[in-house]
Structures are given as C-alpha cells and as structure tokens.
Amino acid sequence: MDQGRVRFEGDPREVLSxxxxxxxxxxxxxxxxxxxxxKKEGLGLSDKIPLSSEELADQLLEALQK
Numbered sequence: 001m002d003q004g005r006v007r008f009e010g011d012p013r014e015v016l017s018x019x020x021x022x023x024x025x026x027x028x029x030x031x032x033x034x035x036x037x038x039k040k041e042g043l044g045l046s047d048k049i050p051l052s053s054e055e056l057a058d059q060l061l062e063a064l065q066k
Contacts, residue, residue, distance in 0.1 A: 007020070013032075013048070013049040013051060016028055016029065016032055017036065029051050029052065031050045032049055032050060035059070043060075043063055045060070
C-alpha cells in the first residue's frame with residue numbers, strides 16, 4: 001500500500017523483488033537484497049527469491065555443493 005492505496009498485488013517474492021516497491025519505501029528483506037546481488041554476480045542460485053536468511057542459506061549451500 002502507498003498512501004492508503006494498493007500499489008502491488010501478487011506473490012510476496014515477486015512484489016518484494018520489484019524495483020518500484022523499493023521506490024515507495026517498502027522495506028526489502030536483507031536476504032532478498034543479497035540474493036539479487038549474488039545472482040547478478042553469477043552465483044548459481046535457484047530462481048526462488050528468498051524472503052528469509054534461512055531460505056537464502058539453503059540456496060547458498062545447494063549452490064556450493066554443485
């Protein structure tokens with residue numbers, strides 16, 4: 001929501017990874033931000049955007065075991 005209006009609807013993983021969400025001041029989980037940085041650097045993470053540090057840790061372990 002932004003100023004009492006719904007701005008985005010949908011899966012939380014998609015909404016929180018949307019650049020527009022950041023621009024209106026919604027707090028993005030640190031795990032999601034780190035995931036995006038690591039993904040851009042080419043680390044072989046899954047396409048499931050993590051919302052928690054536990055989810056990101058699981059993905060990192062999986063990527064490192066490959």
